[in-house]
Amino acid sequence: MxxxxxxxxxxSATSKTAALSGHVGSRLRAKGHVVREFRVRDxxxxxxxxxDTADPAITEVIDAIAGADAVVVASPVYxxxxxxxxxxxxxxxxxxxLAGKAVLPLVTGGTPAHVLALDYALRxxxxxxxxxxxxxxxxxxxKHITVDRAEVTLDPASLEPVRTAVDGFSEAVHARRPLAxxx
Amino acid sequence: MxxxxxxxxxxSATSKTAALSGHVGSRLRAKGHVVREFRVRDxxxxxxxxxDTADPAITEVIDAIAGADAVVVASPVYxxxxxxxxxxxxxxxxxxxLAGKAVLPLVTGGTPAHVLALDYALRxxxxxxxxxxxxxxxxxxxKHITVDRAEVTLDPASLEPVRTAVDGFSEAVHARRPLAxxx
Amino acid sequence: MxxxxxxxxxxSATSKTAALSGHVGSRLRAKGHVVREFRVRDxxxxxxxxxDTADPAITEVIDAIAGADAVVVASPVYxxxxxxxxxxxxxxxxxxxLAGKAVLPLVTGGTPAHVLALDYALRxxxxxxxxxxxxxxxxxxxKHITVDRAEVTLDPASLEPVRTAVDGFSEAVHARRPLAxxx
Amino acid sequence: MxxxxxxxxxxSATSKTAALSGHVGSRLRAKGHVVREFRVRDxxxxxxxxxDTADPAITEVIDAIAGADAVVVASPVYxxxxxxxxxxxxxxxxxxxLAGKAVLPLVTGGTPAHVLALDYALRxxxxxxxxxxxxxxxxxxxKHITVDRAEVTLDPASLEPVRTAVDGFSEAVHARRPLAxxx
Numbered sequence: 001m002x003x004x005x006x007x008x009x010x011x012s013a014t015s016k017t018a019a020l021s022g023h024v025g026s027r028l029r030a031k032g033h034v035v036r037e038f039r040v041r042d043x044x045x046x047x048x049x050x051x052d053t054a055d056p057a058i059t060e061v062i063d064a065i066a067g068a069d070a071v072v073v074a075s076p077v078y079x080x081x082x083x084x085x086x087x088x089x090x091x092x093x094x095x096x097x098l099a100g101k102a103v104l105p106l107v108t109g110g111t112p113a114h115v116l117a118l119d120y121a122l123r124x125x126x127x128x129x130x131x132x133x134x135x136x137x138x139x140x141x142x143k144h145i146t147v148d149r150a151e152v153t154l155d156p157a158s159l160e161p162v163r164t165a166v167d168g169f170s171e172a173v174h175a176r177r178p179l180a181x182x183x
Numbered sequence: 184m185x186x187x188x189x190x191x192x193x194x195s196a197t198s199k200t201a202a203l204s205g206h207v208g209s210r211l212r213a214k215g216h217v218v219r220e221f222r223v224r225d226x227x228x229x230x231x232x233x234x235d236t237a238d239p240a241i242t243e244v245i246d247a248i249a250g251a252d253a254v255v256v257a258s259p260v261y262x263x264x265x266x267x268x269x270x271x272x273x274x275x276x277x278x279x280x281l282a283g284k285a286v287l288p289l290v291t292g293g294t295p296a297h298v299l300a301l302d303y304a305l306r307x308x309x310x311x312x313x314x315x316x317x318x319x320x321x322x323x324x325x326k327h328i329t330v331d332r333a334e335v336t337l338d339p340a341s342l343e344p345v346r347t348a349v350d351g352f353s354e355a356v357h358a359r360r361p362l363a364x365x366x
Numbered sequence: 367m368x369x370x371x372x373x374x375x376x377x378s379a380t381s382k383t384a385a386l387s388g389h390v391g392s393r394l395r396a397k398g399h400v401v402r403e404f405r406v407r408d409x410x411x412x413x414x415x416x417x418d419t420a421d422p423a424i425t426e427v428i429d430a431i432a433g434a435d436a437v438v439v440a441s442p443v444y445x446x447x448x449x450x451x452x453x454x455x456x457x458x459x460x461x462x463x464l465a466g467k468a469v470l471p472l473v474t475g476g477t478p479a480h481v482l483a484l485d486y487a488l489r490x491x492x493x494x495x496x497x498x499x500x501x502x503x504x505x506x507x508x509k510h511i512t513v514d515r516a517e518v519t520l521d522p523a524s525l526e527p528v529r530t531a532v533d534g535f536s537e538a539v540h541a542r543r544p545l546a547x548x549x
Numbered sequence: 550m551x552x553x554x555x556x557x558x559x560x561s562a563t564s565k566t567a568a569l570s571g572h573v574g575s576r577l578r579a580k581g582h583v584v585r586e587f588r589v590r591d592x593x594x595x596x597x598x599x600x601d602t603a604d605p606a607i608t609e610v611i612d613a614i615a616g617a618d619a620v621v622v623a624s625p626v627y628x629x630x631x632x633x634x635x636x637x638x639x640x641x642x643x644x645x646x647l648a649g650k651a652v653l654p655l656v657t658g659g660t661p662a663h664v665l666a667l668d669y670a671l672r673x674x675x676x677x678x679x680x681x682x683x684x685x686x687x688x689x690x691x692k693h694i695t696v697d698r699a700e701v702t703l704d705p706a707s708l709e710p711v712r713t714a715v716d717g718f719s720e721a722v723h724a725r726r727p728l729a730x731x732x
Contacts, residue, residue, distance in 0.1 A: 083271075087262075087265075112477070115479035116673070130685070135682075263669075302490040303486065306493065307486050351498070358542070411599075447677075453631075494628045
């Protein structure tokens with residue numbers, strides 16, 4: 001059982017990215033992990049953009065990441081890359097905030113033409129944060145994510161690869177904590 | 184004589200990026216261009232992060248870019264890429280906001296190890312915005328930028344390549360407006 | 367009227383990339399440019415991989431690029447990037463072999479998921495070669511390219527954007543040679 | 550004890566990249582791994598560029614990678630990216646040739662300005678090959694690598710981070726083979 005933070009970087013209140021994050025969080029909980037979700041849009045905008053790490057809400061998310069075993073980072077694709085909102089949070093983290101952690105990158109977008117934003121834009125930033133193990137992530141088409149009240153459903157074409165990604169991530173998290181698993 | 188917008192994407196009040204932007208703006212004015220500078224950090228944070236394009240300050244910068252012949256985009260390098268603050272502004276622009284425009288990309292950073300963030304991170308985003316001509320940009324080391332009151336001085340090692348970049352940009356702007364130049 | 371080199375970087379004898387290059391070359395000739403095509407696969411493999419710039423065939427392509435006003439660079443997408451074959455040629459060019467030239471980047475691939483390889487992989491390499499003006503390129507799906515004997519046909523979904531890219535490139539080439547155009 | 554392949558992608562006979570690869574191979578052997586090195590330049594050029602997977606030397610390296618637990622991939626930085634020579638080999642591997650494997654990426658170059666080629670150019674290609682765990686790699690300045698006869702010496706400024714990278718890789722290889730380690 002590991003502690004996992006899920007960061008969701010969409011500015012939208014009815015975000016497909018947040019829905020996907022919720023879906024992934026549920027699956028990780030079902031596997032026995034302790035999961036805590038943060039939507040970057042819920043953080044105070046002025047403190048976030050000014051990198052005010054003394055703001056209590058900002059401090060809370062920084063501390064939560066520091067104390068976690070692993071992090072899921074989810075973003076919509078805007079202008080061929082991750083959202084500025086997500087990047088604003090990553091910018092104010094300590095330089096090696098992801099050292100010693102496993103990371104699962106996820107992106108959502110309206111067209112398959114944006115798939116490579118995951119590996120060419122998001123992954124290098126996560127690598128620069130010192131992440132030890134960034135597992136294979138996945139790109140999910142917006143139209144494959146359906147939200148009905150609190151219920152999130154994935155199209156079969158995306159459900160299977162997302163499960164594979166989440167399960168691979170869960171195994172990577174376990175592999176990093178061999179003693180705890182053994183006890 | 185062309186109309187040029189300078190966007191400066193540092194969250195810091197005493198930013199080297201903003202100083203460099205001011206230096207470049209002055210040189211472009213000296214070449215006869217009409218230059219207007221925007222610091223993204225001066226935009227209302229909540230409206231910026233929520234992509235509220237109805238906010239008057241946001242509307243103003245969007246309209247200014249739409250009406251310009253060319254744009255300078257300057258950012259510090261954070262976590263191996265442009266700032267989240269800059270990206271938050273680029274995210275809320277129309278999809279082809281830079282179509283028909285020349286663009287000069289500039290980045291600043293503390294170590295030469297970040298040079299390629301210009302071409303691997305910033306340039307693809309500017310390309311996705313439809314920019315017609317993104318000229319060769321330049322990476323300037325923070326320590327090469329000195330600010331004394333309102334006076335910005337560049338170290339000789341950076342001064343020459345920045346001039347070359349700005350002059351190449353100015354020529355590209357002229358080349359795009361051949362009739363106006365001829366009259 | 368400008369001199370344009372078309373480089374085609376597919377290892378395949380029946381390449382969709384080469385077919386697209388031929389199509390683009392024809393259109394550029396119809397616009398009055400002098401076009402010369404090189405398939406990298408026709409260069410001597412040992413000399414190419416050893417960067418033997420004294421080899422006559424290698425010398426010929428280097429000189430042709432040096433003397434050209436503009437270059438079209440076409441590659442299939444393999445493993446999320448340009449082909450190694452194309453890169454082997456680019457590797458042995460002088461460091462600023464594309465300085466002062468306009469460049470049109472084109473890529474072909476089997477799935478739209480590879481679209482961003484154009485801007486995140488190929489374009490930074492062309493920028494490092496000093497290209498003055500890399501115009502908006504295009505990604506063409508393999509299945510949109512049909513070859514019947516020597517006749518190349520593009521699917522309407524790709525024909526229009528390829529024409530737009532080629533015409534924008536042709537204009538950029540003209541814009542770079544204002545005196546010649548004026549005479 | 551794991552089986553590790555070291556791929557060295559420099560076209561030069563007196564390559565700093567190959568020297569670094571040898572150094573890393575020795576350290577991995579000292580940690581008890583079974584290491585086999587391949588220099589891509591030793592493969593038959595015509596077969597390599599034509600992706601002739603029936604060529605015995607090509608078959609041998611493909612099979613060696615398929616049977617290995619982990620792979621070190623080392624390249625010089627040319628034109629802001631990995632060498633075309635290395636990419637030519639990666640191009641002819643099966644699409645998911647690195648699935649289930651740990652990978653250590655290493656690059657060498659003449660200037661720190663090329664550091665990010667590791668994470669923006671090489672890493673996305675390795676990810677597309679399905680690598681499970683690409684550990685933090687390292688960029689080594691050419692001048693930090695000294696070769697005296699068969700003896701390779703690293704400058705202290707590079708020695709420590711290369712050791713850290715190799716040791717992290719070795720641990721990742723072990724973590725992936727928990728049963729073998731336990732027995």
